[in-house]
Amino acid sequence: MTALPGFRSAPASRRSLLARLRGGWPAYLFLLPTLLLVGYFSYFPAYTAITRAFTDWDGLNVPTFTGLENFQRAVTDPVMGQATLNMAIWVGLGLLLAVVPPLLISELIFHLRGKKRQYAYRTLFVLPIVIPSLVLLLVWGAFYRSDGLLNALLGAVGLEGLRHDWLSDPDTALLSLIFLGFPYVDAFNFLLLYAGLQNIPDEVFDAARIDGATGWRRVLRIDLPLLRPQLGLIALLAIIGNVQYFISPLVLTSGGPGFATTVPALLMYQTATRDGEYGYAMAMAVLLMIVVVALTGLSRLLGRGNR
Amino acid sequence: MKRVGLTPGEVLRQALLIVFGLLALFPLYFSVVNSFKDRVQYAENLLNIPTRLHPENYAVAWAQIQGPLVNSVIVTGVSVLATLVLASLSAYAFALMDFPGRHLLFGLTFALLLVPEFLTLIPLYVQIQALTLPSNYLAIILPTVAVGQPFAILVLRAAFEAIPRDMLEAARLDGAGHLALLRRIVLPVSLPVLVSVAIIRLIPVWNEYLLPSLVLDERHRTLPVALVTFQGGGAATAITPNYGALMASYVLAAVPLVLLFAFLMRSYIQGVTSGGVKG
Numbered sequence: 229m230t231a232l233p234g235f236r237s238a239p240a241s242r243r244s245l246l247a248r249l250r251g252g253w254p255a256y257l258f259l260l261p262t263l264l265l266v267g268y269f270s271y272f273p274a275y276t277a278i279t280r281a282f283t284d285w286d287g288l289n290v291p292t293f294t295g296l297e298n299f300q301r302a303v304t305d306p307v308m309g310q311a312t313l314n315m316a317i318w319v320g321l322g323l324l325l326a327v328v329p330p331l332l333i334s335e336l337i338f339h340l341r342g343k344k345r346q347y348a349y350r351t352l353f354v355l356p357i358v359i360p361s362l363v364l365l366l367v368w369g370a371f372y373r374s375d376g377l378l379n380a381l382l383g384a385v386g387l388e389g390l391r392h393d394w395l396s397d398p399d400t401a402l403l404s405l406i407f408l409g410f411p412y413v414d415a416f417n418f419l420l421l422y423a424g425l426q427n428i429p430d431e432v433f434d435a436a437r438i439d440g441a442t443g444w445r446r447v448l449r450i451d452l453p454l455l456r457p458q459l460g461l462i463a464l465l466a467i468i469g470n471v472q473y474f475i476s477p478l479v480l481t482s483g484g485p486g487f488a489t490t491v492p493a494l495l496m497y498q499t500a501t502r503d504g505e506y507g508y509a510m511a512m513a514v515l516l517m518i519v520v521v522a523l524t525g526l527s528r529l530l531g532r533g534n535r
Numbered sequence: 536m537k538r539v540g541l542t543p544g545e546v547l548r549q550a551l552l553i554v555f556g557l558l559a560l561f562p563l564y565f566s567v568v569n570s571f572k573d574r575v576q577y578a579e580n581l582l583n584i585p586t587r588l589h590p591e592n593y594a595v596a597w598a599q600i601q602g603p604l605v606n607s608v609i610v611t612g613v614s615v616l617a618t619l620v621l622a623s624l625s626a627y628a629f630a631l632m633d634f635p636g637r638h639l640l641f642g643l644t645f646a647l648l649l650v651p652e653f654l655t656l657i658p659l660y661v662q663i664q665a666l667t668l669p670s671n672y673l674a675i676i677l678p679t680v681a682v683g684q685p686f687a688i689l690v691l692r693a694a695f696e697a698i699p700r701d702m703l704e705a706a707r708l709d710g711a712g713h714l715a716l717l718r719r720i721v722l723p724v725s726l727p728v729l730v731s732v733a734i735i736r737l738i739p740v741w742n743e744y745l746l747p748s749l750v751l752d753e754r755h756r757t758l759p760v761a762l763v764t765f766q767g768g769g770a771a772t773a774i775t776p777n778y779g780a781l782m783a784s785y786v787l788a789a790v791p792l793v794l795l796f797a798f799l800m801r802s803y804i805q806g807v808t809s810g811g812v813k814g
Contacts, residue, residue, distance in 0.1 A: 252634025269681035273658035352556040362759040423808035
């Protein structure tokens with residue numbers, strides 16, 4: 229049997245590296261489009277971001293090296309301080325919203341009787357992905373307006389005193405953005421947890437029942453420990469996602485009123501697109517990336533340590 | 536087998552689920568009913584189904600977002616298809632071919648999953664501005680395909696590796712080359728996985744806002760960008776927009792996804808639940 233070049237079953241180890249490189253040409257050809265594309269549109273911009281963070285760059289002209297000046301400016305900027313605090317609140321509350329509602333719903337559905345019934349309800353909670361995320365954002369923006377649904381409902385139950393222009397009041401703007409999207413059952417997180425529950429062997433549940441672990445005790449003793457991998461992944465993705473998220477403040481409040489809804493990622497975006505300070509913006513981006521990497525590392529460490 | 540009964544607990548659980556499920560869909564209901572109201576009707580009641588309908592809102596909305604809707608379909612369709620084609624080639628190489636540097640190159644592709652999007656957003660914008668492309672669509676399609684590669688390759692490689700070797704060997708003995716093998720055996724056998732990957736990628740691409748808002752010119756702008764423009768200065772501004780037309784545009788923006796998921800819901804659920812997490 230004469231092998232075509234590049235087939236994995238070819239007796240590769242005996243041949244010289246050069247011959248193998250030459251024999252691998254179909255593989256390199258297959259990989260070429262992907263490598264060109266990710267090289268130019270993923271690796272190169274990442275390289276630009278990291279190197280330009282140390283320069284004074286306006287996006288057009290040749291950057292001049294300024295060392296750590298941008299970073300110094302970022303960590304001493306009071307606006308960045310407020311933005312970081314906003315981000316911390318967002319990440320903390322966002323974590324709760326990412327984990328608790330999907331967990332509650334997947335538990336409720338998983339313990340329904342009958343596969344068909346479970347399937348129907350599972351579909352019901354995946355269905356909302358047909359709402360484009362920007363539509364959800366804009367509709368909620370309309371809910372929050374002074375003539376919006378939230379105030380109309382408050383008026384209807386006799387709580388006129390609580391009526392607000394929710395996004396224009398510095399005290400409520402940030403929380404309004406964070407709590408946008410009731411009931412917060414993210415389809416992806418929900419499916420992950422539901423699949424996790426399905427993967428638990430029936431014997432485990434049977435044993436738990438014999439030991440008297442039912443209802444809440446079963447959830448705490450059996451379900452939660454066995455869902456650790458899924459919960460860990462959701463938590464990690466939620467943290468990383470919220471650290472870099474800034475579409476709703478960008479679209480609904482532009483970071484205001486004042487800096488009440490400004491987060492570091494939004495500040496980075498505005499510093500580049502509005503102020504034209506690309507070098508400084510890249511320093512912020514690099515700082516944020518360090519936060520993301522640190523949190524990822526920390527969570528993996530925690531995940532491993534407890535096992 | 537036990538009969539599927541209705542105990543009080545079961546009724547309570549189902550009632551809770553229905554309430555929450557409908558609340559999750561409420562923004563869609565809200566958009567639909569209010570898309571048929573004029574300004575006065577909107578101000579009077581936000582929740583009822585109007586007695587006198589104003590379908591002309593849809594004409595106003597359609598005039599605004601007809602172009603962007605077509606653009607979104609083109610951009611999303613081409614991006615997802617191209618993602619699949621390129622990722623299939625790469626995944627085939629990683630799964631079924633032997634060549635020096637296989638692990639290194641796979642590691643390099645995989646590592647991209649760790650590059651956060653906000654880091655590359657601004658440099659990409661600057662880079663694309665400086666690039667002369669034959670079509671403005673490509674300004675968003677090319678980076679989107681690049682971003683989709685790591686995930687698609689990861690999933691497809693696993694699927695391709697799981698194809699029984701006998702099947703591939705038999706075809707090889709019949710003289711099939713790599714391309715023939717990919718086209719006639721690997722891709723058809725992996726069709727369910729391809730559909731899952733396509734639909735999981737499709738959601739974020741359809742919803743993408745940031746980069747399109749920066750790199751697409753007015754004629755090529757996609758739906759999310761157009762919706763924000765149509766809406767005006769944001770909810771914090773004092774001007775009262777024409778809500779009926781606005782809501783009609785939201786409904787129109789959801790229609791393609793509704794149609795798609797009417798057919799492919801099962802693939803989406805299977806894709807997320809099977810590829811999810813292992814230990």
